[in-house]
Amino acid sequence: MQQSDLKLDGNAIAGLLREIFAMEMTTAQSTCAGCGKVHPVGRVDVYLNAPGAVVRCPACEQVMMLIVHSGDRYWIDLTGTRCLEFRSDPS
Amino acid sequence: MARAAVLGRLTWQLGEVAEVIQETPRVASLVLQVPGWPGHFAGQHVDVRLTAEDGYQTQRSYSIASPPEDSRVILTVERLEDGEVSPYLVGEVRAGDKIELRGPIGGYFVWKAGDDRPVLLVAGGSGIVPLMAMIRHHSAASSAAKVRLLYSSRSIDDVIYRDELATLSAGGVGLQVFHTLTRSQPSGWEGYSRRLDGEMVAEVAWPRKDSPAVFICGPTAFVEAAGGQLLESGYDATWIKTERFGATGG
Amino acid sequence: MAFISRGFKGKRRDVTSSSRVPPGQHVVHDFPVLSAGPTPRLPLTDWTFSIVGEVDEPKSWTWDELRKLPSETITVDIHCVTKWSKLDTSWTGVSLDTLLEHVETAAEFAVAFSDGGYTTNLPIEDLTDGKAWIAFEYGGQPLDPEHGGPARLLVPHLYLWKSAKWVRGITLQNEDEPGFWESNGYNLRGDPWREQRYWGD
Numbered sequence: 001m002q003q004s005d006l007k008l009d010g011n012a013i014a015g016l017l018r019e020i021f022a023m024e025m026t027t028a029q030s031t032c033a034g035c036g037k038v039h040p041v042g043r044v045d046v047y048l049n050a051p052g053a054v055v056r057c058p059a060c061e062q063v064m065m066l067i068v069h070s071g072d073r074y075w076i077d078l079t080g081t082r083c084l085e086f087r088s089d090p091s
Numbered sequence: 092m093a094r095a096a097v098l099g100r101l102t103w104q105l106g107e108v109a110e111v112i113q114e115t116p117r118v119a120s121l122v123l124q125v126p127g128w129p130g131h132f133a134g135q136h137v138d139v140r141l142t143a144e145d146g147y148q149t150q151r152s153y154s155i156a157s158p159p160e161d162s163r164v165i166l167t168v169e170r171l172e173d174g175e176v177s178p179y180l181v182g183e184v185r186a187g188d189k190i191e192l193r194g195p196i197g198g199y200f201v202w203k204a205g206d207d208r209p210v211l212l213v214a215g216g217s218g219i220v221p222l223m224a225m226i227r228h229h230s231a232a233s234s235a236a237k238v239r240l241l242y243s244s245r246s247i248d249d250v251i252y253r254d255e256l257a258t259l260s261a262g263g264v265g266l267q268v269f270h271t272l273t274r275s276q277p278s279g280w281e282g283y284s285r286r287l288d289g290e291m292v293a294e295v296a297w298p299r300k301d302s303p304a305v306f307i308c309g310p311t312a313f314v315e316a317a318g319g320q321l322l323e324s325g326y327d328a329t330w331i332k333t334e335r336f337g338a339t340g341g
Numbered sequence: 342m343a344f345i346s347r348g349f350k351g352k353r354r355d356v357t358s359s360s361r362v363p364p365g366q367h368v369v370h371d372f373p374v375l376s377a378g379p380t381p382r383l384p385l386t387d388w389t390f391s392i393v394g395e396v397d398e399p400k401s402w403t404w405d406e407l408r409k410l411p412s413e414t415i416t417v418d419i420h421c422v423t424k425w426s427k428l429d430t431s432w433t434g435v436s437l438d439t440l441l442e443h444v445e446t447a448a449e450f451a452v453a454f455s456d457g458g459y460t461t462n463l464p465i466e467d468l469t470d471g472k473a474w475i476a477f478e479y480g481g482q483p484l485d486p487e488h489g490g491p492a493r494l495l496v497p498h499l500y501l502w503k504s505a506k507w508v509r510g511i512t513l514q515n516e517d518e519p520g521f522w523e524s525n526g527y528n529l530r531g532d533p534w535r536e537q538r539y540w541g542d
Contacts, residue, residue, distance in 0.1 A: 007311050011334045012152065014196045015138045018101045026199035028436055042199025042332065047377055051422050051502055051522055054377040061379060063458075068526035070539055075526030105344060141346040149351060150344070175352040183348045191344050 006049050009020075010041040013053050016067060017041070020074060028086035033079065034062035041084075101196070103140060103187045104128075106164060114167060114251045118217065119181045123164040123186075123190060133158055133228040134201040134221045134334075135304070137166065137194030139264060141176060151176045154221035154308075154334075155195065158228035164192075165252060169217040186261050198305065200334045204232035208304045209297045213317045214238045215309020220329040220334055222308055226256075230264050238266045241295045242314065243287055269295050287313070292320040299324075305331040361418055363533035366426040374423060374487045377521065381456035382506045385491060390475060391510035392440060400440075403511075404491070406535055407475065410435045412480075415474070417497040420503070420533040432495055434476030437468040448513035452520060453494050455457035456507040460520035462529065463496065465513065472498055475508065500531040500538070 008015075010026050017025035026042035037059045044064060047054040055065035057080070066077040080082075106123035113119050136154045136170070157165035160223055170181035202210065202225040210229075212222040229238055250270065259269040261336045271283030271291065282290055297303040305326065307317045315334045321331060362368060391401040401443035402410070415431045420426045452462045467473065476495040477484050484490030489506030496503045502522050523529050528537040536542060 006337060006374065007379070008335045008337045009333060011136070011197055011200050012337070014136070014198075015101065015152065015193065024196075024198040026197055036131055042197075042334075049263070049373070049375050050377045051375070051527065052525065056378055063378075066521075066525045068522070068539075070526070073526070073539065075540075077525045088138065103344075126376045141349045141351070142408050143349050144345055146343070149356065179346070179349050188347055189344070191346070296350045 003012040007045060008046045008048060009047055009085075010044045010055070012046050012048060013055070013067070014042075016053060016069065020067070023086065023088065025084075025086060028084050030064060030081050032060060032062060032064055032081040033082040035060040036082070062069075072081065095234065101193050101247060103191050103193050106192055107165065108184060108186050108188045108190060109133075110186055111184065117170045117181070117249070118167060118251050119170075120165050120167045121180065121190070122218070123166065123192075125164050125192070128162065128164060129195070131155055131159055131164070131195035132197075132201045132203060133224040135195040135197040135224075136221070137192045138166065138196060139166070139176070139180075140191045140193075141179065142191070149176060152196070154224065156220050158224050158225075158231050159276075160228065160231040164194075164210050167217070167220045167223070170197065175245070185229060189221050195335065200308070202228070202304065202306060204228055204234040204236070207230065207234070207236050209301045210236055210238040211296055211305045211321075213304050213307040213309075213321075214240065214242045215287075215313030215317070216249070216336075217251070217311030218307075218334070219312070220308075221334060222306060223252055225306065226259065226266060229266065230259055230262075234265070235298075236265065237296055238247060240266065241271070241291070242258055242266045242268065243271045243273060243309070246272055247277050247280070286315055289320050289323060292317070293324055296326070298323060299326065302327070303330060306334075307331065307332045309336060311335040311337060354369075357519040361428060362426055364536045365497055365522070365538075366420055366424055366533065367508070368500065369425040372427060372430075372488065373421070373423075374485070375423065376383060377459060378457050378505075380486045381493075382486065383456055383507075388491060389509065390440070390492070390537075392444055392469075392513065394452075394512035394514055395446055396513055400444060402440075407435060409493070410439055411472075414478075417495075419497050419501050421501040422527065422531070422533075422538050423463055424476040426533075431480050431482070432474065432476040433478035434472065434474035434492070437473040438471065440475065441469065444513075446513050446514055450514045450517045451511045452514060452518055453503075453508055453511045455505045456509055459505055460522075461494075461503050461505050462518055462523055463499070463521045464517070464530075467496060467499060467503075467530075468488075468511070472496060488497060498532075500533050501525065503531050 045056040052068035064080040068075040099206040108127035111124040153166040359439040383405045388404045473496045477492040494505040494508040
């Protein structure tokens, strides 16, 4: 397995994000708090080989989201995402 | 007739394996009947959860290979030698077994008939699975969109859905298939025989003026290389959607 | 009662209890790679390790200077909060006792920092008295970048997230300051023997 294969994208946390937001989030537009670029959540860099899900901006690599999930507890850091824009009915 | 994918609470359901189809020596399709399945879009996936007798649990995501028009949920899985889950799904699971899954999941990496833009699908290995759902949907819905598939595999024996792709591309439904075999080729092979590169992409991709819809799926390195080639050729980043498969334990 | 998948066994896990395996852990025989981001790649000529913060005099070593310090090879068990443990792992590195030897400080806490922005916090007493190293070899070979090379912090008596990969220094502080994972659910201390995985454990 190549090191680069450890980097996935937002599609890999689609299920986790639906647990949290109760909505399909991969089509949401997320603004990086670091560099200001906007990406569909399906396109952000995701690292899952970790004690939590680490979401990074594809442009500047800063952490946009950090999600830890244990049993019925979730800890979410969204400080790296300045804004999330989405519709309640993505279709 | 596809029903709309109703977004309800994402709950774990049990699907029953109706059939196991061996696609290639390392790849099999599990045909599942899932009671109350709400329907899905082409490109979506499910999360599969396995539980061992001692309570150990692990989860993986698998793309749905069946189109929305099919009421069955078909998962095509590649068995990875060092994998934890894939050797179970491809090798142990048999008809009659139940599999815990939730879905359908995903909204970004989706293609719907009704979008009449030309489509470019780029698949690396088992990345073909969600793209096959799109191809099957395109055919079942008699879509007028023109579709080109560029499919990279190691050898001819690794090509999944080979016969079905040949039949569809000969059937005048507007599908053209381009194969590249990167490690070995059978004698008389007329397709590409190398890793994806700029020249190959230039020959297969739709002209920029067509503003095509592009879907790339496969291992991360493949997706990044293919995406890079398309951007260099002048494609707009907003036309391209990607889904990276990782070998995260298989 | 969860649904049991007929015939599923999962990866080889030694779940037999042993006094060497903390609660909730299972033993693995490979060395899983965990990563919170891209692997940093820094030329060794630019690499330094620093001790900064609440010190009379900050200290810094280049790669060559670090390698000239006395080092030792140790065999330890390591425990990851994601539930795998690996026994009898061999590392070579410089003890934090050696690095802290001439450091004057009254600070009680430390934050280890790495290339790529990762941080993790520990009480200084978890770094001293033969409990921590800056490790640059694993199994007798130079430490692989995917496992933290050229050098990582190694603190085997705590969960492995405290053993910061690609470490570049420690900041000594009077107050405890949660690092990357400790700020988002993971336990400030992380003692595997008391199963201190998350906040409130």
